Structure formats: C-alpha cells, structure tokens
Amino acid sequence: MSSAAAAASPSLSLLKSTGAAVASSAATRARATLLPVSSKSKSISTRPLGFSAVLDSRFTVQVSSKVHSFRGGRGTRGVVSMAAKKKSVGDLTSADLKGKKVFVRADLNVPLDDSQTITDDTRIRAAIPTIKYLIDNGAKVILSTHLGRPKGVTPKFSLAPLVPRLSELLGIEVKKADDCIGPEVESLVGSLPEGGVLLLENVRFYKEEEKNDPEFAKKLASLADLYVNDAFGTAHRAHASTEGVTKFLKPSVAGFLLQKELDYLVGAVSNPKRPFAAIVGGSKVSSKIGVIESLLEKCDILLLGGGMIFTFYKAQGLSVGSSLVEEDKLELATSLLAKAKAKGVSLLLPTDVVVADKFAADANSKVVSASGIEDGWMGLDIGPESIKTFNEALDTTQTVIWNGPMGVFEMEKFAAGTEAVANKLAELSEKGVTTIIGGGDSVAAVEKVGVAGVMSHISTGGGASLELLEGKVLPGVIALDEA
Ligand SMILES: Nc1ncnc2c1ncn2[C@@H]1O[C@H](COP(=O)(O)OP(=O)(O)OP(=O)(O)O)[C@@H](O)[C@H]1O
Numbered sequence: 276m277s278s279a280a281a282a283a284s285p286s287l288s289l290l291k292s293t294g295a296a297v298a299s300s301a302a303t304r305a306r307a308t309l310l311p312v313s314s315k316s317k318s319i320s321t322r323p324l325g326f327s328a329v330l331d332s333r334f335t336v337q338v339s340s341k342v343h344s345f346r347g348g349r350g351t352r353g354v355v356s357m358a359a360k361k362k363s364v365g366d367l368t369s370a371d372l373k374g375k376k377v378f379v380r381a382d383l384n385v386p387l388d389d390s391q392t393i394t395d396d397t398r399i400r401a402a403i404p405t406i407k408y409l410i411d412n413g414a415k416v417i418l419s420t421h422l423g424r425p426k427g428v429t430p431k432f433s434l435a436p437l438v439p440r441l442s443e444l445l446g447i448e449v450k451k452a453d454d455c456i457g458p459e460v461e462s463l464v465g466s467l468p469e470g471g472v473l474l475l476e477n478v479r480f481y482k483e484e485e486k487n488d489p490e491f492a493k494k495l496a497s498l499a500d501l502y503v504n505d506a507f508g509t510a511h512r513a514h515a516s517t518e519g520v521t522k523f524l525k526p527s528v529a530g531f532l533l534q535k536e537l538d539y540l541v542g543a544v545s546n547p548k549r550p551f552a553a554i555v556g557g558s559k560v561s562s563k564i565g566v567i568e569s570l571l572e573k574c575d576i577l578l579l580g581g582g583m584i585f586t587f588y589k590a591q592g593l594s595v596g597s598s599l600v601e602e603d604k605l606e607l608a609t610s611l612l613a614k615a616k617a618k619g620v621s622l623l624l625p626t627d628v629v630v631a632d633k634f635a636a637d638a639n640s641k642v643v644s645a646s647g648i649e650d651g652w653m654g655l656d657i658g659p660e661s662i663k664t665f666n667e668a669l670d671t672t673q674t675v676i677w678n679g680p681m682g683v684f685e686m687e688k689f690a691a692g693t694e695a696v697a698n699k700l701a702e703l704s705e706k707g708v709t710t711i712i713g714g715g716d717s718v719a720a721v722e723k724v725g726v727a728g729v730m731s732h733i734s735t736g737g738g739a740s741l742e743l744l745e746g747k748v749l750p751g752v753i754a755l756d757e758a
C-alpha cells in the first residue's frame with residue numbers, strides 16, 4: 276500500500292526555534308534565501324578561476340610563499356587564498372616530450388562486474404585527453420593506476436580487462452605489463468615506441484604503494500623521465516605513485532583532468548558566482564560534518580537531505596520513528612543550525628518526508644510532515660513539498676554544488692527527491708548556472724536520470740572531492756611543481 280497524503284503543517288516553529296532559516300511559506304523562503312546575498316557578493320574578488328585557487332590557507336601554505344588573502348562578507352570569512360599555479364602537462368611542448376618516457380598516474384579504478392566487464396568507463400574516458408596529448412607529442416607513456424583495494428597480488432584486481440577499452444579510446448594498441456616494477460617492465464619500457472602506451476599492472480599489488488615507501492617510489496620513478504599526475508580520484512592519498520614518486524621525477528606536473536577538477540571544485544567554490552547554493556545529502560551527518568562546516572563559510576543557501584536530516588529533526592525535538600539517527604551527533608546538529616543562523620546562511624531542512632514501514636524496495640510508504648513521523652516508520656526520501664521548496668531556492672542561484680543523495684535513490688520508491696534535484700540542476704545548467712556534482716552517489720544519481728552530459732562538472736573523485744570541499748590538503752596535488 277502506498278499513500279501520498281502530505282500532512283498539513285510541519286512543525287516549522289520547532290525547526291525555526293534554534294535558528295535554522297526554515298521559512299513557513301515558499302514566498303518567505305525565496306525572500307529568505309535572497310536577503311543575505313547582495314551583502315556578500317560585493318566583497319568577493321573576481322579573479323579568473325584557476326586551480327591555483329584554494330579553499331583555505333592550510334592548502335596553500337605548503338605550496339607557495341605568494342599567498343593573497345581576501346577578507347570580505349560572510350562568504351569569505353574564512354580565508355580564501357590564492358597560490359601560484361601548478362605546472363600543467365599543457366605547459367610541456369613536443370620539445371619537452373618527444374621521445375621522453377612519461378610516468379602517468381591515472382585513476383582507472385572502474386567498477387567491474389562478476390565477468391570482469393567494465394560497468395562504467397567514465398574514469399577511463401576522463402583520462403584520455405592527457406594520454407592523447409602525450410602520444411600526439413611523441414612521448415612514451417607509462418600508465419599506472421590502482422584498481423580496488425587488493426591485499427597483495429589478486430587476479431580479480433588485474434588491469435587486463437581495461438586494455439581493450441583503453442586501446443579503443445586511444446586508437447592504438449595499448450601494451451600491458453604483468454608487474455609495475457622490475458626487469459620485465461624495464462625491458463617493455465625500453466621497447467616502447469614514441470607515441471606508445473604501456474599499462475603497468477595494478478600498483479596496489481605492492482603494499483609499499485599505500486605505505487608510500489620511498490624505495491618503491493624510486494623504483495617506479497626509475498622507469499621514466501618525467502611525471503604527470505592525472506589521478507584526481509586518488510589525489511587525497513599520499514601513496515608512492517601519487518606523492519612519493521614526485522621526489523624523484525622532475526618535472527612533476529598536473530594532467531588535464533586533475534586540473535579541471537581543481538578548477539571547478541576549488542575555483543568555483545572559493546570564488547563562486549552568487550547566489551551560491553550547496554546541497555548536501557547522504558546517509559550520515561558524521562561523514563559530512565567537515566564539508567557542511569566548510570561550505571557554511573562560503574555558501575548563501577544550504578539544502579540538507581538524505582539520512583542525515585533525522586539527526587537534525589531529533590535535535591529539534593521531533594519524533595523520527597525508526598529513521599537513521601546518530602544519537603551522538605545531536606548537539607553537533609544543533610550547533611550547525613546555530614552556525615548557519617549566525618552566518619546568515621539560508622539553511623533549509625525538508626519539511627516533509629517519504630516514510631516506509633521497512634527498509635525495502637517493496638515497503639509500504641507514505642508522505643508525512645517533518646513532525647509527523649510515527650513509531651515504526653522510517654524516513655527514506657524528502658517529500659514533494661520539500662522538492663518544491665528546494666526547487667524554488669535553487670531557482671535563485673548562479674552556482675550549485677551537490678554532494679550526496681536526498682534519499683535511498685537505489686530503490687525506486689525513494690528516488691524522487693534525488694531525481695528531482697538532478698533534473699533541477701540539469702535545467703539550471705542549461706540556463707547558464709554553474710552546476711558541480713561532487714562525486715560518489717550523487718554522480719550515480721545524475722547518470723541514472725540521464726542528465727550527466729549537461730552539468731558543468733561531474734567529479735571523478737568521491738573521497739577526493741569531499742576532502743577538497745572540506746578544505747583538506749590533497750597530497751597528490753601539493754607535491755606537483757609550480758608553474
Ligand atoms: N533517509 C535515508 N536513510 C538511509 N539511507 C539513506 C537515506 N538517504 C540516503 N541514504 C543512503 O545514503 C547513501 C549515500 O550516502 P553517502 O554518505 O555514502 O553519500 P555520498 O556522498 O554519495 O558518498 P560516496 O561519495 O562515498 O559515495 C545511499 O546509499 C543512500 O541510499
């Protein structure tokens with residue numbers, strides 16, 4: 276049985292009582308979201324986007340002595356810093372590349388099904404521009420990646436299934452080594468022609484990779500003359516092939532994908548066209564604290580969805596039935612709401628939810644107000660009134676970043692909220708709004724809805740994009756040479 280009886284009036288007074296900017300009507304909400312914006316936008320620098328733009332001073336201190344800080348309205352209350360640019364593969368000409376052995380670290384960690392067929396080749400396609408550029412300029416490409424999290428040599432994590440797709444996309448026959456270091460690899464590298472590509476075996480077959488072992492990094496480096504890091508998805512890992520190797524190879528430069536990811540995720544977020552909205556969902560508030568806190572410093576509007584909202588509801592004194600709640604994060608939820616209020620950020624929590632009588636695709640479900648969740652029911656999606664409110668808020672924006680689904684979108688019954696956000700962002704993107712999808716499940720949702728092609732940027736890194744948005748240092752980026 277499924278009924279969609281939206282309960283009349285959610286307990287907005289409760290939601291408002293701690294200061295969350297949850298307004299009581301769509302019109303009021305629209306005004307609420309617009310009010311803080313003008314005071315903020317005037318004080319933001321209009322520097323061109325570049326991946327040298329960084330989220331906070333921690334990021335830049337180590338890469339440049341030339342750091343400019345901007346202090347302005349609420350959006351820049353944290354220090355938004357700019358550092359000198361990283362050197363890019365595009366800065367290297369055929370004079371630099373012809374005949375040179377180039378170690379390219381990509382993130383080709385793609386999903387494979389039980390028959391070892393690639394089920395999503397996005398990461399392979401994303402790595403192609405850098406490899407092609409190197410091929411076209413006569414370099415000998417030594418391509419390295421990890422696949423999965425193997426413990427030692429594990430046949431199911433071999434890179435062999437990647438070779439046909441890589442060859443097809445590059446239009447050349449890609450060779451594969453059975454190892455990533457050692458005499459056999461050295462001999463294959465020795466016979467690589469200019470414009471040839473050799474794929475090394477899974478670099479995580481060696482435990483030394485994740486330990487960032489200097490001797491292992493040195494062995495990888497000894498294969499090549501210079502280094503290109505295009506593995507954005509792994510840039511948050513200080514591993515031998517992402518960080519260690521840069522100590523032995525000069526120049527060490529950024530690939531085109533890495534550069535594009537940083538342009539969007541760092542550039543657009545630290546210097547956004549305003550109004551700037553962030554949509555944060557996903558299962559738990561604990562895994563998104565850092566990103567929420569960081570975005571509260573920068574955004575004008577914050578929309579929250581997913582399993583985490585029930586911790587916020589409970590912190591407001593609402594009943595949440597058997598919804599996902601992190602009891603030890605109730606105080607934190609209250610303080611995040613207070614922080615949003617103090618910063619003048621328009622924080623919207625869903626005012627209605629889709630509840631189910633069990634966590635299953637065939638559960639009975641109904642729509643209730645945020646204050647109407649009964650015992651025995653769990654919230655698994657945001658409701659139609661919330662979708663409408665979120666859409667109205669998003670209609671006022673110029674930049675939107677989205678991380679984490681609004682509900683259990685893997686089950687059709689609870690996918691409407693996530694799909695509505697995906698469709699809204701597609702519509703806004705077509706109108707010129709900058710739309711950035713921050714990796715992980717939100718990317719899967721956008722692909723499921725079939726609107727991936729229209730977004731301004733879809734990150735290839737789940738964990739890496741989250742860490743970047745939290746303002747954390749990415750070791751794989753820091754280690755690269757400055758331009
Ligand atoms: N109301 C809810 N109750 C329980 N689970 C939920 C709810 N809403 C969303 N989820 C689940 O949250 C999961 C995604 O959460 P997660 O925090 O991993 O998001 P993410 O940012 O996309 O993560 P990642 O980047 O690691 O994939 C989805 O599998 C979804 O089913």
Ligand SMILES: O=C(O)[C@H](O)COP(=O)(O)O
Nearest residue numbers: 382384424508509737738
């Ligand atoms: O899929 C990812 O997020 C990256 O490839 C990094 O993988 P890891 O989380 O196993 O380091």
